[in-house]
Amino acid sequence: MAEKVIINVKKLKKYFPVRGGLMSSFGSGKEQKFVHAVDNISFTIKQGEVFSLVGESGCGKTTTGRLLTRLEDPTSGHIYFHKRDIANLEGKDLKSFRRNVQMIFQDPYESLNPRLTVFSTVAEPLLVHHVGDTIDEREDLVAKALEAAELKPAMEYLHRYPHELSGGQRQRVAIARALALRPEFIVADEPVSMLDVSIRAGILNLLLDLKAKYGIPYLFITHDLSVARYMSDRIGVMYLGTIVETGESEKVIKNPHHPYTRALLSSVPVPDPDYKRERKKIKGDLPSPINVPKGCRFYPRCIFAKKGICDRKDPPVVEVEPGHFVKCHFAADIPAMDGKADEEMEEKVELGEQLLQETMNSAGNDEEEIEFV
Amino acid sequence: MDEAMENNELEVVENEPLEVPSESHSDVITYDENEEYLLEVNHLKVYFDVLGGEVKAVDDVSFALKAGETMGIVGESGCGKTTTAFSINRLLPDNGHIKGGYIKYKGKKIAEPDPEITGLMKDRKKRKLYKEKEAMMAPIRWKEIAMIFQSAMNAFNPVHTIGAQIVEAIQAHEDVSEDEAMERARNLFKMVGLPPERVTGYPHEFSGGMRQRAMIAMALACNPSLLIADEPTTALDVIMQDRILAEIKRLQKKFGISMIIITHDVSVVAETADKIMVMYAGKMMEYGNISEVFHHPAHPYTIGLLGSFPSIKGEKKKLKSIPGSPPDLVNPPKGCRFHPRCKLAKPICMEEEPPIVELSDGHWAACHFAREIYSGELKEE
Numbered sequence: 064m065a066e067k068v069i070i071n072v073k074k075l076k077k078y079f080p081v082r083g084g085l086m087s088s089f090g091s092g093k094e095q096k097f098v099h100a101v102d103n104i105s106f107t108i109k110q111g112e113v114f115s116l117v118g119e120s121g122c123g124k125t126t127t128g129r130l131l132t133r134l135e136d137p138t139s140g141h142i143y144f145h146k147r148d149i150a151n152l153e154g155k156d157l158k159s160f161r162r163n164v165q166m167i168f169q170d171p172y173e174s175l176n177p178r179l180t181v182f183s184t185v186a187e188p189l190l191v192h193h194v195g196d197t198i199d200e201r202e203d204l205v206a207k208a209l210e211a212a213e214l215k216p217a218m219e220y221l222h223r224y225p226h227e228l229s230g231g232q233r234q235r236v237a238i239a240r241a242l243a244l245r246p247e248f249i250v251a252d253e254p255v256s257m258l259d260v261s262i263r264a265g266i267l268n269l270l271l272d273l274k275a276k277y278g279i280p281y282l283f284i285t286h287d288l289s290v291a292r293y294m295s296d297r298i299g300v301m302y303l304g305t306i307v308e309t310g311e312s313e314k315v316i317k318n319p320h321h322p323y324t325r326a327l328l329s330s331v332p333v334p335d336p337d338y339k340r341e342r343k344k345i346k347g348d349l350p351s352p353i354n355v356p357k358g359c360r361f362y363p364r365c366i367f368a369k370k371g372i373c374d375r376k377d378p379p380v381v382e383v384e385p386g387h388f389v390k391c392h393f394a395a396d397i398p399a400m401d402g403k404a405d406e407e408m409e410e411k412v413e414l415g416e417q418l419l420q421e422t423m424n425s426a427g428n429d430e431e432e433i434e435f436v
Numbered sequence: 437m438d439e440a441m442e443n444n445e446l447e448v449v450e451n452e453p454l455e456v457p458s459e460s461h462s463d464v465i466t467y468d469e470n471e472e473y474l475l476e477v478n479h480l481k482v483y484f485d486v487l488g489g490e491v492k493a494v495d496d497v498s499f500a501l502k503a504g505e506t507m508g509i510v511g512e513s514g515c516g517k518t519t520t521a522f523s524i525n526r527l528l529p530d531n532g533h534i535k536g537g538y539i540k541y542k543g544k545k546i547a548e549p550d551p552e553i554t555g556l557m558k559d560r561k562k563r564k565l566y567k568e569k570e571a572m573m574a575p576i577r578w579k580e581i582a583m584i585f586q587s588a589m590n591a592f593n594p595v596h597t598i599g600a601q602i603v604e605a606i607q608a609h610e611d612v613s614e615d616e617a618m619e620r621a622r623n624l625f626k627m628v629g630l631p632p633e634r635v636t637g638y639p640h641e642f643s644g645g646m647r648q649r650a651m652i653a654m655a656l657a658c659n660p661s662l663l664i665a666d667e668p669t670t671a672l673d674v675i676m677q678d679r680i681l682a683e684i685k686r687l688q689k690k691f692g693i694s695m696i697i698i699t700h701d702v703s704v705v706a707e708t709a710d711k712i713m714v715m716y717a718g719k720m721m722e723y724g725n726i727s728e729v730f731h732h733p734a735h736p737y738t739i740g741l742l743g744s745f746p747s748i749k750g751e752k753k754k755l756k757s758i759p760g761s762p763p764d765l766v767n768p769p770k771g772c773r774f775h776p777r778c779k780l781a782k783p784i785c786m787e788e789e790p791p792i793v794e795l796s797d798g799h800w801a802a803c804h805f806a807r808e809i810y811s812g813e814l815k816e817e
Contacts, residue, residue, distance in 0.1 A: 119673040119674070119675065120673055229761035230761070231761055232761075259512040259513055259700070259761070259762065260512055260700050260701075260702075260741065260744060260745070261512055261740060261741060261744055261757070261758040261761075261762075261777075262757070262758075262761060263744060263757075264743075264744035264745075264755035264756060264757035264758075265757030265758075265759070267746075267755060268754075268755060268757060286673065286674070287674075288674070288748050289703075289745070289746040289747055289748050290746055292746060292748055292752065293746035293752065293755065313752070316748055326675065327674060327675060328748060329678075330674045330675045330677070330678035330679075331674055331678075331703075331748050332677075332678070332681075332701070332703035332704050332706065332707045333703055333706065333707070333747055333748070333749050334702045334703040334706050334730075334742065334745045334747055335706055335730065335747070335749070336706040336707070336709075336726040336727045336730050337727055337730075338706075338749065340707070342678065342682070345675060348643055348645065348676075
């Protein structure tokens with residue numbers, strides 16, 4: 064069965080220009096530098112599906128979310144929403160697109176205006192898009208949205224201010240605001256990371272219930288792989304602006320192929336004191352997204368990196384099993400190589416470090432140009 | 437009083453009345469006479485004076501820690517876990533007072549209620565007395581009990597180099613020359629996996645993970661016996677979190693340091709600690725050996741907390757949420773503080789404070805029905 068594709072992202076890029084210091088304004092002929100926040104990513108989200116983007120801070124997952132809601136303008140690429148490219152919409156068209164796409168932000172303490180009541184907050188999108196002619200009609204819609212977000216009875220909450228609500232209730236108000244317009248697509252950017260642990264599960268379950276009830280697809284952005292696994296049908300792992308691995312969540316979690324995914328997964332603590340975790344080594348820190356490494360972006364930290372290949376060519380996207388894509392030169396061989404890796408670990412770690420040193424040196428060299436395809 | 441201070445004794449004068457621990461508990465956590473404990477916290481109560489009343493931030497918390505042991509304190513924000521840690525090092529803000537119980541470190545009392553300095557902070561004389569008493573903690577702080585703070589970002593002074601700050605900490609406790617102290621700072625850097633030449637760097641020149649490592653280096657500067665890590669990895673990414681935790685564990689083993697790790701993340705505790713204490717609304721809910729508590733939780737809150745964490749291992753299970761939200765600690769609920777959110781609550785829970793029940797050797801839970809839950813007789817539907 065061909066499922067209906069709601070969002071189709073193709074070769075999306077977003078570069079932020081780097082402002083130089085005072086001296087750079089004297090035009091020394093240097094090129095303008097860019098932060099490669101999102102660099103050539105493609106993915107699709109189908110009807111009734113949760114697609115998670117996971118990765119470390121600074122990998123570009125939030126920027127992707129903001130691009131999809133058009134809070135940022137893409138540098139290049141296409142975002143098809145119901146087969147219509149919305150990447151360059153403007154004016155009225157953009158406004159009508161935005162009616163269908165809503166966002167839930169990370170921090171409900173900041174995303175709600177402290178001077179607006181719950182009613183004013185949830186009714187605001189209705190006013191902006193001229194939905195509901197009379198105040199009674201709007202009140203009805205707001206009450207429905209609040210009840211959908213499990214703030215019952217809605218009447219009790221309508222005239223309260225955010226400071227009268229707990230963190231969990233605030234996030235529910237933010238969810239109700241996103242639901243008020245009956246959107247066709249929701250971007251949830253770390254919706255539980257600021258909440259208390261005992262409240263998180265409630266919000267996650269609410270989002271899943273809403274998906275089941277209304278069939279709304281989500282783009283779910285999180286740094287927590289356990290949460291991503293719980294929430295999503297498919298996962299995309301981002302590293303330095305690119306998606307390195309994508310596929311059904313269980314496949315990616317249980318059978319990761321990209322060395323970065325493997326390292327990331329092996330770093331996640333498990334809530335079981337008797338579980339002994341095997342730690343995969345990964346060297347160094349996240350490189351700067353201004354001077355991204357040539358070739359594969361992960362190679363300076365990768366223990367499998369091969370000189371001459373990984374540092375030269377951008378890796379292809381390989382389908383390792385149906386619907387499971389990995390962006391790596393050796394995608395298919397990694398799990399097997401990893402078994403042997405323990406013995407040769409030290410050696411390879413050394414090589415990784417050596418490569419890292421080299422990139423650091425070359426990154427410091429302004430003369431060298433970095434190519435982007 | 438003055439004599440005691442001149443002798444720089446840690447023991448507080450004998451004839452001061454000690455608050456008797458509340459008798460409402462039929463059972464109390466007992467300490468094994470034959471064991472030697474590094475740290476004993478006994479019926480500790482810490483209240484904060486605020487506008488409109490008192491916040492009972494920590495209310496009757498007891499635990500004991502042996503040399504080399506690691507204990508995790510788990511709970512939501514505002515449950516009193518950081519206050520417990522701060523009262524061990526006596527770092528409470530001015531409006532925080534120890535209202536009951538005591539803390540013993542290496543057999544000496546380092547904290548107990550002191551009526552002379554309670555609630556009278558506006559009085560300058562009393563304030564001075566308080567400051568003097570506080571000074572008695574100086575030989576213990578950092579030298580014996582060091583802390584890793586939550587945000588290393590804010591814990592370092594931005595206008596001094598990290599090396600200078602470590603040197604300052606060393607020189608405050610030991611009579612060593614600056615060069616010697618700097619040399620030690622370099623060695624500490626090496627030990628935590630930072631390039632030693634970076635000691636001359638300023639905090640802003642370090643990444644988050646590096647700063648956290650520098651924080652660990654500083655905590656270890658005076659060879660402490662007890663390390664309190666307050667959410668040491670909360671602001672970090674998973675890969676960095678994993679590295680820092682591994683680093684802390686390695687150094688802790690190497691030097692035989694005891695540790696208290698405070699976190700809201702049960703998986704972090706599961707991986708690092710030998711013992712766990714679950715706190716809720718200032719009260720201890722459950723306390724015991726880590727695998728015992730994880731596999732046989734006897735308190736509904738612990739069960740709820742463990743059930744609300746997703747895992748990347750094993751089967752995908754539906755998460756259970758705990759309804760409601762944590763209570764206001766100025767007016768905590770009567771009876772068991774967890775009863776408004778508890779699915780197993782019965783009338784007795786609303787009236788009477790639950791006793792602390794020992795379920796098996798060293799496994800305690802504060803619930804009226806702890807035994808029934810532990811044995812499996814009582815279950816949530």
